[in-house]
Amino acid sequence: MAFDQTNILDRPGESLDHDETDGLISSEKVDGTAVYNRQGERLGSIHHLMVGKRDGRVRYAVMNFGGILGIGERYHPLPWDVLTYDTDMGGYSVDLDKERLEGAPSFERGQEPAYDRVYAERIGGFYGRI
Amino acid sequence: MAFDQTNILDRPGESLDHDETDGLISSEKVDGTAVYNRQGERLGSIHHLMVGKRDGRVRYAVMNFGGILGIGERYHPLPWDVLTYDTDMGGYSVDLDKERLEGAPSFERGQEPAYDRVYAERIGGFYGRI
Numbered sequence: 001m002a003f004d005q006t007n008i009l010d011r012p013g014e015s016l017d018h019d020e021t022d023g024l025i026s027s028e029k030v031d032g033t034a035v036y037n038r039q040g041e042r043l044g045s046i047h048h049l050m051v052g053k054r055d056g057r058v059r060y061a062v063m064n065f066g067g068i069l070g071i072g073e074r075y076h077p078l079p080w081d082v083l084t085y086d087t088d089m090g091g092y093s094v095d096l097d098k099e100r101l102e103g104a105p106s107f108e109r110g111q112e113p114a115y116d117r118v119y120a121e122r123i124g125g126f127y128g129r130i
Numbered sequence: 131m132a133f134d135q136t137n138i139l140d141r142p143g144e145s146l147d148h149d150e151t152d153g154l155i156s157s158e159k160v161d162g163t164a165v166y167n168r169q170g171e172r173l174g175s176i177h178h179l180m181v182g183k184r185d186g187r188v189r190y191a192v193m194n195f196g197g198i199l200g201i202g203e204r205y206h207p208l209p210w211d212v213l214t215y216d217t218d219m220g221g222y223s224v225d226l227d228k229e230r231l232e233g234a235p236s237f238e239r240g241q242e243p244a245y246d247r248v249y250a251e252r253i254g255g256f257y258g259r260i
Contacts (some may be wrong), residue, residue, distance in 0.1 A: 048158045126260070
């Protein structure tokens with residue numbers, strides 16, 4: 001698995017709020033933060049994190065977008081390490097154009113995936129992180 | 131660092147909601163969950179998680195309690211692995227009596243700790259996890 005130099009939530013040069021330090025960030029602050037692609041198009045925002053119960057490792061930052069009052073919303077689990085923080089945009093940046101996003105693994109509310117090994121490989125394969 | 135057999139958010143035998151699988155749980159579901167001690171006294175509830183920006187590892191589950199409308203509330207960062215899930219109680223269980231809790235590292239809103247190495251050692255020392 002490859003890691004970027006600047007990883008998710010890395011905000012160099014930006015002054016830090018109380019809910020953030022150099023190394024750590026609050027789950028409160030992550031949720032709701034916008035996600036853009038490299039073309040500067042807004043793809044959605046982080047809705048929640050999926051955390052490993054035993055090891056406490058964040059497996060996915062789940063982005064959502066679309067829908068009205070929750071109907072028709074789609075959720076896209078993104079591997080933690082595909083997201084970088086863009087201080088200019090004020091949100092996370094991911095290398096994913098809109099067309100490719102349409103083919104990305106996603107689900108609707110109430111139809112959550114099993115998040116098992118098969119699903120992890122599917123996500124990893126799509127985002128080139130296996 | 132010692133790990134319990136059953137770790138935080140481990141809910142054996144309980145039917146799983148959509149926001150939870152055998153191995154993963156949503157940050158949405160963790161937040162707000164009650165924390166009890168071994169005597170069954172309610173200590174507070176999980177308010178948010180502090181996550182390592184680079185490695186995506188949850189360092190602390192921050193429990194809060196007390197106060198009215200946010201005034202006087204105290205926040206206690208707990209190491210992820212001191213919490214176990216108690217299906218009977220419907221909340222997390224931690225081996226911490228109320229007297230000892232009073233001496234535990236804590237902070238008020240707006241006075242968040244640096245969460246640096248010194249603080250990590252203090253937390254680890256208090257909870258016997260170094």
